[in-house]
Amino acid sequence: MENMDMTALPPEYKQLAKEGHRGEIHQVTYKVRHYLNASRQLVTSGNVEAAEAGREPVEGEAILKTCSVYLPAGYDPHDIETKYNVLYLLHGVGGDHDEWLDSNGKVDGSFVLCNIVDNLIANGHIDPLIIVFPNGRSAHDWTDRSFNPMGTNILGFYYFDYELRYDLIPFIESTYHTRANIQDRSPEGIEKSRMHRAIAGLSMGGMQALNLILGGDRCDSTAYTGRESGWANGLDPTVRASGMEDLFAYIGAFSNAPTSSGGSVLGAGIASKMHQLHVLYMICGDADEVSIGSFESSTDGLAEAAGAYLADFYQVIVKHGVHDFHVWNNGVYQFLLLSCRRRELHVRPNVIRLTIV
Numbered sequence: 001m002e003n004m005d006m007t008a009l010p011p012e013y014k015q016l017a018k019e020g021h022r023g024e025i026h027q028v029t030y031k032v033r034h035y036l037n038a039s040r041q042l043v044t045s046g047n048v049e050a051a052e053a054g055r056e057p058v059e060g061e062a063i064l065k066t067c068s069v070y071l072p073a074g075y076d077p078h079d080i081e082t083k084y085n086v087l088y089l090l091h092g093v094g095g096d097h098d099e100w101l102d103s104n105g106k107v108d109g110s111f112v113l114c115n116i117v118d119n120l121i122a123n124g125h126i127d128p129l130i131i132v133f134p135n136g137r138s139a140h141d142w143t144d145r146s147f148n149p150m151g152t153n154i155l156g157f158y159y160f161d162y163e164l165r166y167d168l169i170p171f172i173e174s175t176y177h178t179r180a181n182i183q184d185r186s187p188e189g190i191e192k193s194r195m196h197r198a199i200a201g202l203s204m205g206g207m208q209a210l211n212l213i214l215g216g217d218r219c220d221s222t223a224y225t226g227r228e229s230g231w232a233n234g235l236d237p238t239v240r241a242s243g244m245e246d247l248f249a250y251i252g253a254f255s256n257a258p259t260s261s262g263g264s265v266l267g268a269g270i271a272s273k274m275h276q277l278h279v280l281y282m283i284c285g286d287a288d289e290v291s292i293g294s295f296e297s298s299t300d301g302l303a304e305a306a307g308a309y310l311a312d313f314y315q316v317i318v319k320h321g322v323h324d325f326h327v328w329n330n331g332v333y334q335f336l337l338l339s340c341r342r343r344e345l346h347v348r349p350n351v352i353r354l355t356i357v
Contacts, residue, residue, distance in 0.1 A: 012119070016108035022114070025101065033166065035139055041055060052242055068098055068132075073128070085127065089332070093257065099202075134160075136160045138162065139156030165247065182247070200281070206256035207256050217238070249278040249279070250339035256295060263301040285322050311350060
């Protein structure tokens with residue numbers, strides 16, 4: 001496992017895994033107490049300050065949201081001794097909690113994403129794990145998949161970290177048999193748990209994995225900031241997210257969308273939290289007209305700013321790759337291999353640049 005080459009996704013991994021090695025997808029509903037209401041206020045349970053959020057926190061009723069969950073073959077809800085790592089896998093701006101499944105298509109009647117994971121587990125390349133596919137819009141209108149920069153559904157992308165920390169992760173770790181335990185806030189418990197959580201996303205979800213987890217910018221509509229958009233998409237930076245390196249040691253961004261913060265900002269966010277990030281993995285197609293610019297901007301200067309708090313930093317280019325699942329399937333395949341490996345930690349960033357065809 002330690003010597004496995006970081007190559008492109010083998011085509012056979014998209015095929016159906018052998019019988020007895022196929023995981024299952026479940027849809028589950030959970031309560032969310034941290035979200036944007038129709039007045040663009042941040043509904044919280046009282047643990048968020050206005051200065052941190054950049055908007056007024058208010059009390060409000062919880063809403064119900066749905067996420068999809070992959071459980072590996074052999075998962076037994078009655079087996080409390082067997083524990084699992086968890087990957088949170090985020091979708092794009094027009095997607096939802098089923099984008100990684102439905103939009104990625106099927107082979108042999110099974111979701112391609114599930115086939116990839118099933119085969120990685122069946123071949124002994126990674127340990128069985130749980131994958132959570134959330135809807136990344138922390139807003140009252142979270143089912144609205146349209147792109148309207150003035151919409152609260154879009155604003156909700158930039159406030160998903162509160163839902164993740166206070167609602168979704170506690171729900172997952174109290175419902176399933178996970179190695180991580182967010183209830184243990186001792187220094188030892190925090191360090192142990194973050195080693196068993198990973199998070200990654202495609203496009204807008206890649207932006208979230210960078211900005212919200214590393215401590216980059218939140219954004220709002222230019223109609224509310226009163227400034228021009230630097231991305232010509234009607235969105236503008238407001239305040240910095242506080243970061244979530246205390247919860248995650250492995251972060252992946254696949255074709256990270258415009259509004260991703262620059263590398264110096266993200267690297268400074270890593271350094272400020274003083275939790276070593278074991279893997280930061282970024283991938284993009286060199287022909288991706290949507291994301292190649294933000295990929296280059298977000299990688300530039302990041303390692304230097306992060307210093308000793310970043311171990312392995314993978315920068316992967318897919319030759320002739322565009323904004324699609326060819327790139328993203330390669331991303332999730334390689335990221336799973338990396339986030340499930342024991343590795344030597346470095347006193348300075350180990351930057352690995354790869355090109356795959």
